[in-house]
Amino acid sequence: MSLSQVIFAFVYGICLLSSTQGEFTNGTAYYDYEHNQYYVKCGQLDKGDGSLAYGTFNDTTNTTGWGVLDVKFSGPSKSYEEDLVRMTAAGVMEGILTGERIHQTYLNNFQSFLAGKPQFAARLSEFYMKQNQWTRKMVAGNPDDPFWQGVSLVVAQLDGLLIGYNLKSCQRKTLPTLDLSAMLFLNGMGDILDLQYVLNGTSFPDIEKATPDELRNFFRMSGHCSVLIKALPGFEDIFMSHSTWFDYNSMLRIYKHYNFDLMFQGAAAKAMSFSSYPGMLESLDDFYILGSDMLMLQTTNDIYNQTLYKMVKPESLLAWQRVRVANLMANSGAEWGKIVAKYNSGTYNNQYMVVDRKRISGELLDGTLTVVEQIPGLVMSEDQTAILRAGYWPSYNIPFYETIYNLSGYPMMKKKRGNEESYQLYVRAEIFRRDQSTVTDMKSMMAIMRYNDYLHDKYSNKDPAWSICSRFDLRAKDAFAGGCTDTKITNLEMAKTFSAMAVSGPTTSHGIPVFRWTSAFNDSHIGLPESYNFPFVLMEPTL
Template identity: 35%
Template structure:
């Protein structure tokens, strides 16, 4: 069943609930699912409503004296007003800067990652798959400390490949907002990356890989008041942080227990090519579960081992214990830090990374039919790698863990940067699932895949190659903003993407 609930009581006196069921199931199952969805929609709506009311109270009370609460929902309101054409005044396209705290479709886009855990909080289904989407993260110091590379591969449903590379460049007071310029991979209408992979003008690069919460009673710690969702805390941390230590401290406030991740935060300002690495504060990690945030300086790790891997398993013992990973790791190395297949591949191959080219090769690596670490007690017995392709697994296979089998899930991109690119807030990217390489994998195509899901607006064939993001002062559709007292008017004109005389 699908459900949609909209609270229009202030406008019409009515709330509107739409429930749709499907004839693939018996009438008994359809009826039960309809009731289940109705209860879920209303409980979720009330939770979001109460959370927004609490945020509104804090913003109204503190925004003028605490930069933490300043401007975030103003930008969110602007996105929503632009999307809904909520203009004001006698003439069209006049907008009045304002702050709204309504439960809108644009807000729900921001919360896409938080819904991984909210589905458990509100028990959307009794048979929820425990594990959210996977990602792979990696940092490498090259020989002689000549370069410092940082990369991330997002893994998600192939229907989520409507991607956007964003650059926000705000003329804010740099003392108050050191991260006034941010460059990141993201999604339409989303203020934060959600991958996450974000470069800031303060010299900070933050990324995350999601961790599951197997200890379900922890979700009782998720409340509608006194907590801020992950997207908002990461947005604020990226804007306000000067150091990696700052970032984890700021992000750790008001933990919502939703979109629980292992965050890796690198301070590129502390790296000097060819010189000895600092002993402290170069790299911090933060791990979050409902009710607890733990952060640590792990600069020692890259000094000792020359790399840092992140692969959806907690590194910190307290988080591993409370989340349930310790117990799950006794059942299968799939959930065990240092022993899961991606951990072994990273440890074996990290010294092959010498530059951006070899970084890309490692992060797009998938030779699942030959690699010894891809083996599992499955039929077929080959599944696992750095950039997964769940669409290539047989539907009728037998797997140790459901996440190993055929499903709408796999790598959907590649992002990688080094010291020189980062100084310009640039990074290399590839859109789409991994293909080719030593495994000679076919590229993903909606024309022949067995994945059956909507993919509006996507290209059919995903055989793209890498390119480097370029910061151009004027590109594409440019909006000229005219301010008249408290009103803003937008005029649109087209500026060519490239000056052909310079290409």
């Protein structure tokens, strides 16, 4: 039996899984070499030699705003070929445990991005399928290259995810079958933010002719997230935090813990914990705690210079794939930047911040903070520890590197929108600069990352979208169901155990009303709670 037969084998199941909201489910994946089939036993966690991977899913969406998934190899892998089999099994476990939530997420995102756009949907599917075929061809053509071996492990997990989802749907007879293009759509969600322009799914405005208000409304949610990395004055602690900005119908969340004891020699991080979504093998936010003693956070930047998109082609690796491989293989921020730059797709163009805890020993040694920024055709990466030594590093959807800022077209947009496109004078830059010194502990870090006092803060100018944790739904004009959807925070001690504090939902800072789904918003929100007023909860691995 060939390796490809093992990885892409037909899968059968011998159990039924209920995913009643709030119910705790678990199971173990195996491989039947005689019949060339994976199978799953539910309701048990088998760590024996015959098992491959096991997992648990605690769906507490309606009580905390999060589901929590743990997936772990049942033992150490003994070869790279076995790595691939176990990674597929890990994907199978995730697909079968979270299948109902995957289907709900697919429906909600389809409505947001593809409904009423059949031509764009066809172009996007074609792009993703070509990219997928190219990726598999490169994996097959470079069997001894550590980088492509890393890519192959991610591909195997994706294959298992699809297998596991469809296994569950076949068992329960209630979930429609999803194909590979559907899983590529979900995992490429961030890349769509750029591909919608590349593939003409959305017409880009004429920046010279558009008014500031027209531009503001068009790019209202293209800026994705707020980050603050805060070092206490004596470096007693460092807090690392991330608040996602996205459409509210994305708030079907799963916090995930992976523990994969790979034989793969290139693996620097065999375990990781991260905020995520059903059906996605990446964070998307991004917020990762890695087994390499590193953390990675991310905010998204805009591309206003549309000529850059001419460099986007399917013969490349998408952002989510490169991030997963860099997270797996890098042992330093500098290595992370080099790996994520390989085969740059020029889609989901972000600022990535990598904190290396190994470089913190009383002092913050060079290499503690590496900042990476990507645009089509260019990835820049440099050590920015010197700035962190001064107390903090903020990130708020405007490029830090002048070269990236200029090539992306920000100077042109700044002439139209003023300080909204200024790295130094953007509203969140001003608020972070003013308030970061108030952070002394976890409670105060929670407060700044959920901060929104738009009615009284002079920098917000009475706009609920102009704060650290935005609420576009509260705007008097041009309101929509979008804004700050969560916050995740960890510190040096918690990161040692892959732990973080996390809250799901729009902020209620300074008496802001709780968000509720009403007739004012017609966004598809299948499976989401009707209102969001959840507390911070502790996230930590259970396996």
